Amino acid sequence: xxxxxxxxxxxxxxxxxxxxxxxxxxxxxxxxxxxxxxxxxxxxxxxxxxxxxxxxxxxxxxxxxxxxxxxxxxxxxxxxxxxxxxxxxxxxxxxxxxxxxxxxxxxxxxxxxxxxxxxxxxxxxxxxxxxxxxxxxxxxxxxxxxxxxxxxxxxxxxxxxxxxxxxxxxxxxxxxxxxxxxxxxxxx
Amino acid sequence: xxxxxxxxxxxxxxxxxxxxxxxxxxxxxxxxxxxxxxxxxxxxxxxxxxxxxxxxxxxxxxxxxxxxxxxxxxxxxxxxxxxxxxxxxxxxxxxxxxxxxxxxxxxxxxxxxxxxxxxxxxxxxxxxxxxxxxxxxxxxxxxxxxxxxxxxxxxxxxxxxxxxxxxxxxxxxxxxxxxxxxxxxxxx
DNA sequence: TTCATTTTTTAACATTTGTAAAAAAATTCG
DNA sequence: CGAATTTTTTTACAAATGTTAAAAAATGAA
Numbered sequence: 244x245x246x247x248x249x250x251x252x253x254x255x256x257x258x259x260x261x262x263x264x265x266x267x268x269x270x271x272x273x274x275x276x277x278x279x280x281x282x283x284x285x286x287x288x289x290x291x292x293x294x295x296x297x298x299x300x301x302x303x304x305x306x307x308x309x310x311x312x313x314x315x316x317x318x319x320x321x322x323x324x325x326x327x328x329x330x331x332x333x334x335x336x337x338x339x340x341x342x343x344x345x346x347x348x349x350x351x352x353x354x355x356x357x358x359x360x361x362x363x364x365x366x367x368x369x370x371x372x373x374x375x376x377x378x379x380x381x382x383x384x385x386x387x388x389x390x391x392x393x394x395x396x397x398x399x400x401x402x403x404x405x406x407x408x409x410x411x412x413x414x415x416x417x418x419x420x421x422x423x424x425x426x427x428x429x430x431x
Numbered sequence: 432x433x434x435x436x437x438x439x440x441x442x443x444x445x446x447x448x449x450x451x452x453x454x455x456x457x458x459x460x461x462x463x464x465x466x467x468x469x470x471x472x473x474x475x476x477x478x479x480x481x482x483x484x485x486x487x488x489x490x491x492x493x494x495x496x497x498x499x500x501x502x503x504x505x506x507x508x509x510x511x512x513x514x515x516x517x518x519x520x521x522x523x524x525x526x527x528x529x530x531x532x533x534x535x536x537x538x539x540x541x542x543x544x545x546x547x548x549x550x551x552x553x554x555x556x557x558x559x560x561x562x563x564x565x566x567x568x569x570x571x572x573x574x575x576x577x578x579x580x581x582x583x584x585x586x587x588x589x590x591x592x593x594x595x596x597x598x599x600x601x602x603x604x605x606x607x608x609x610x611x612x613x614x615x616x617x618x619x
Numbered sequence: 620t621t622c623a624t625t626t627t628t629t630a631a632c633a634t635t636t637g638t639a640a641a642a643a644a645a646t647t648c649g
Numbered sequence: 650c651g652a653a654t655t656t657t658t659t660t661a662c663a664a665a666t667g668t669t670a671a672a673a674a675a676t677g678a679a
Contacts (some may be wrong), residue, residue: 295606302570309573323566327559333570356555367544368521371515374562378511381569382490382521387606389666402580409627417573422666424628577636597657610636612658 244271247292247345250317255368261361268355269345274338280320281336287325288349293318296342297406300334301414310411313403319369325349327370339407389418390426397430432459435480435533443556449549456543457533462526468508469524475513476537481506484530485594488522489602498599501591507557513537515558515613527595577606578614585618 251257251265269292274280281287283303291298293314300312300322311334315321322332326349355362383392393416397404404412415424439445443449462468469475471491481502487502496520499522502508510520512613514537525582543550571580585592592600601611 251494291494302574304574309570311570311573323559323563325554327563357548357553360545360551363548363555364544367551368515370555370558370562371511374558374565375511375515377562377565377569382497382499384572385499385602386492387434408625412518419667420627421629421668425666428628430512596655607637608657609638609659613636616658 244294246294246317247423250292250319251365254372255361255365257361257365261359261365263363264355264359265347265362268351269347272344272346274342276338276341278338278342279335281322281325281332281334281337282337283333283335284331285325286329286331287322287336289321289346289349290326290349291320292345293320294416296344297339297403298342299339299407299411300336301411302334308413309414311415313407313411313415315400315403319373320344323373339411360422361394384417389416389422390429392416393426394421394430432482434482434505436528439553440509441533442560443549443553445549445553449547449553452547453541453550453553456539457535460534462530462532462534464526464529466526466530467523468526469510469513469520469522471521471523472519473513474517474519475510475524477509478514478537479508479535480533482533483530484532484546485527485591486524486530487527487599488524489593489599490522495602497602499603501599501603503588503591503592507561508532511561521587527599555557572605577610578617580604581599581611581614582618 247269248262248266251262257265271294280291280298281300285391293316295316298314298318298320299310300314301308301310314336320336322334322336324332324334329349332405346347356366357363383395387395393412398410409423409427410420413420416423418426435457436450436454439450445453459482468479468486469488479605481504483504486502486506487497487498488502489496502524510522510524512518512520512522517537540554542556545551571583574582576607581600584600584604597611597615598608601608604611606614
């Protein structure tokens with residue numbers, strides 16, 4: 244709960260009243276490893292916050308899955324397409340560990356946005372921050388080799404690499420698992 | 432002007448009052464080809480709308496520039512980092528043609544967001560739509576070869592390819608210009 | 620622990636992409 | 650128009666990554 248509060252107010256400052264309106268609607272929920280939070284082709288009707296656990300978002304290719312996002316403690320989780328357009332997303336989101344989440348129903352959140360300007364601006368800021376994070380990743384991939392990206396991941400989130408299997412990380416970096424193995428062997 | 436109105440209301444429906452508040456602050460401005468709208472390392476203090484023209488966003492690498500975004504008629508233009516965090520961005524944005532833009536000062540826009548809940552939600556939606564577009568591009572790059580991306584670009588925006596020089600498009604696709612030339616020669 | 624399963628690493632070879640340099644084509648401007 | 654400049658294509662070779670398959674290591678369940 245503490246982490247959730249810290250995250251919410253770091254996005255955009257809220258007066259107590261607005262903050263309470265928001266957290267009153269966020270319900271704790273425990274879910275097991277391998278649980279699919281959002282299924283590709285379906286509309287995800289909730290936004291989650293990761294209090295404890297890891298999630299990954301991936302798309303099904305013809306013969307392979309491609310993981311393009313990891314969520315750790317302190318991250319919000321949503322299918323952008325569902326959240327933003329109310330349309331089926333092309334990604335699935337899966338828990339990689341037994342996790343403790345907070346859940347808020349999408350229609351509840353949208354109603355808060357319509358009625359409370361502070362929360363509307365909070366929602367704006369949330370989307371904006373996601374946008375910046377995604378842009379950074381996008382640009383990093385244009386500039387850096389998979390090898391550089393891996394080294395940085397190792398520095399910035401060593402936990403992530405220990406907790407997530409390499410096949411997922413390889414596809415996240417845009418290379419095959421064989422190539423990632425080669426990269427790793429060069430480092431040690 | 433017509434295009435601008437259409438775009439604004441397609442982002443999020445606005446009552447006339449809010450719409451007028453917003454467009455009253457958007458000033459037309461003509462700028463020449465090669466004009467730098469936003470300089471990397473500086474804080475961009477405006478958001479632009481492209482009524483006529485093309486822009487590209489790029490980062491300076493050690494020995495090369497990498498173009499990662501093109502804006503066409505109907506697009507909003509901003510340095511995400513500046514717009515969202517008020518911090519210097521790592522990207523520059525350059526006009527590729529003599530262009531007609533509409534400009535709104537960032538502080539004016541932020542003030543509108545704080546005071547008008549419809550506009551706050553409009554701003555939220557704008558960021559959300561940018562987020563979706565970026566996610567689509569991000570995922571496309573994970574899944575598709577440069578060759579497929581080029582073919583799709585050719586289908587979806589043939590104009591773009593005729594109006595923009597290939598070196599920029601190559602870096603946008605994440606390959607060298609030589610590789611893009613090879614791809615093009617295979618198609619015909 | 621032990622066996623079965625999953626994950627990671629290694630190897631050999633094929634394919635793709637990059638680099639550097641030159642040629643060809645297109646564009647710009649006096 | 651025509652020369653100078655810029656952009657695009659082509660070539661030959663080098664380097665990186667993918668593919669397939671097998672071996673090694675790690676993990677999980679009985």
